[in-house]
Amino acid sequence: MTEELRMDRRANLRAIWTFVKRDLKIWTYFKLNFLIDLAGIFSNLAIYAIIALVAGEIVKSFLKPYGGDYVSYVILGIIFNTILSTSLSAPYWGTMDAFWSGRLEILMVSPISTPLFITGTSIGRYVRTFISVLIYLIFGVLFFGLKVDATAGYGLAVLYILLAAVACTGLGLMGASLIYFIDARGGQDPVRWVVEILVGLASGVYYPLNILPEWMQWLGCLIPHTYALDAARRVILGGGIGVTTLPIHSLFGLNPLLTDMLLLVAFSVVTMPLGWWMYNQGVRKAKTDGRLSRWV
């Protein structure tokens, strides 16, 4: 007897789990990779600890809204950026991985939906990211003086990061759609490239934005990272909750934390639907041009 394929809730969960299992198997296939990742995290933290020794006192006054400690400031920045970077890149790498392995057509002809495919290929990357985050936290506390306050507003910080992750996923989907639109298959897409430059320069991952000229601070306001980093650090590290740190805070005249929240919601509401729309249009274009397969 023949049967039509049906994906119920359980089947969808099994499909997601199979993506995760596969990603973890590939990640742990070469045992040395994990040790190299550990060493990379340690050396990264060591670099910023040394910078803190040299310049920690100089930037202390700029860090008042975030508690004043540069090491804690920068470690949290790196951790949050690691998570948001995964959100930004997962749709692209999930698609590229499927494309280069010749699996994209198989996925497109299977009964799983595009959101499930993107979710499935992303979750494995998030698992890896959260393991890295955990290691950053452990190394940060044990060796580099990251100050963790048990009474800090971690729940609220998570909410800010989650909102930014949604917004970044939307941007990531826009970037991934360019695989289909402009053959951005060389490991980088223009959307992610621009966002990552702005993140490095003007989002406040490595230094507070108030040390920059005002026009550069405005550049930082173009990406969701800036608001998430600003708000999440404030609620975890303490300092001046009501102090304005970004030029856009003054425009709204609201509590900066509320402004950050509203802007992150706005980013998510715009980028996520737009990202999905662009991705679906990209798939449609690829199906018209015959570019789903690397062999066509």
Place this chain on the structure above:
Amino acid sequence: MDYAIEILDLTKKFRRVKKIPTTAGMGSGHWIAALALKLKFLKAEEIIAVDHVDLKVKEEEFFGLLGPNGAGKTTLIKCLSTLLIPDEGTAVVNGYDVLEEPDKVKRCINLVGSGHWVGFDWALTVRENLEFFANLYGLKPSVAKERINEALEIVGLKDKEKEVPSRISSGMRQKMIIAKGFLIRTPIFFMDEPTVGLDPVSARDIRVYIKEKISKELGETIVLTTHYMQEAEQLCDRVAIMDRGKIVACGSPQELKKMIGKHEVIEIETVNIGAKLIDDIGKIDLVDNVASHIDDPVTSTGTIRVHTEDAESVLPMVLHSIERDGGKVLHVSASQPTLEDVFMKLTGRGLVE
């Protein structure tokens, strides 16, 4: 529903950019000029891969698409399986329009292609790769386990199930692709040259399973693309012959072979087959068509098939040509027409060129 698949005036075109090399010798400082030149010389050419095809496949039919490489078989299969959007026309698969209801079409179809690395992960074992796809198709774990065991048994990979794809041969990787296809039992099964790269014994066993189990027992409608005429003759209830995007003939293998009419086919096994020899034979009076198939490229040994209405008169002249061109005749026989002969009569060319 009378038909499992109805293809209605379907056309698929591709636009390919033709790059022409720019002027040589420009220094690296002139990259802008070079880019401008390149853009100026970029040309797009239109390739009609599938050209106004109309076709109906009955429920539970074993249907073959036969044609040489580049005939448009794979493109047609991709249009039917929603991987390509046709430029004109449409198709109805299991009652669903490929343009209007692609998600419903995907629930009814299975697709097996060829290519040694298609879709498999190098870090997962043969069994883990199949489990991965079973989960993507929504199979329950107990069903998946049973089907994977059966599929591995059928394709002869049971003893390789714990190997990763890089440690097995390319033929075995093709068997993995086929095993993946045996996991699900949808009403429609598209097979795009599934036995390419397989050894003859495995190919025969797999053909038997496809015919007996999937076609006859399960009652799946099968569309098989192939350029192996024996495969099409052995398996298919009906065959459509494709050439340059068009269906040039369609019918049962017997019906198609009747199209040869009064033609006789002389089959000559010889060494030293070359383009000049084939050309010379083609120029002989009363020879309608000639095709060759090389079995041993080192000695150019193979078979020449000559179509004629008067084999008695033509044979001495053909043998003379072979001798004159340095060939050595190994065996001569009168042959039954094959689907390749049909293709040759319709297009003037062989299936494998």
